[in-house]
Amino acid sequence: MSQNTPKQLGETIDRLVQLRDLCSNLALSVDAGLIPAQIAEICDIGAEELQDIGQQLSRLNTSTQN
Numbered sequence: 001m002s003q004n005t006p007k008q009l010g011e012t013i014d015r016l017v018q019l020r021d022l023c024s025n026l027a028l029s030v031d032a033g034l035i036p037a038q039i040a041e042i043c044d045i046g047a048e049e050l051q052d053i054g055q056q057l058s059r060l061n062t063s064t065q066n
Contacts, residue, residue, distance in 0.1 A: 013054055017054060019050050020051050
């Protein structure tokens with residue numbers, strides 16, 4: 001992994017949180033019957049993966065600050 005500043009990692013985490021929220025909102029739209037069900041599965045998987053990535057980046061950010 002390239003050397004990232006804490007600011008860059010923080011910005012990346014913020015973008016991942018936004019993407020996770022978008023995926024969650026899409027999944028809610030599917031539950032409401034606004035979007036086909038196949039998309040719900042993709043959104044759920046995407047939201048989980050983005051959350052995992054965000055947690056990993058958060059740990060990296062914390063370790064670079066110490």
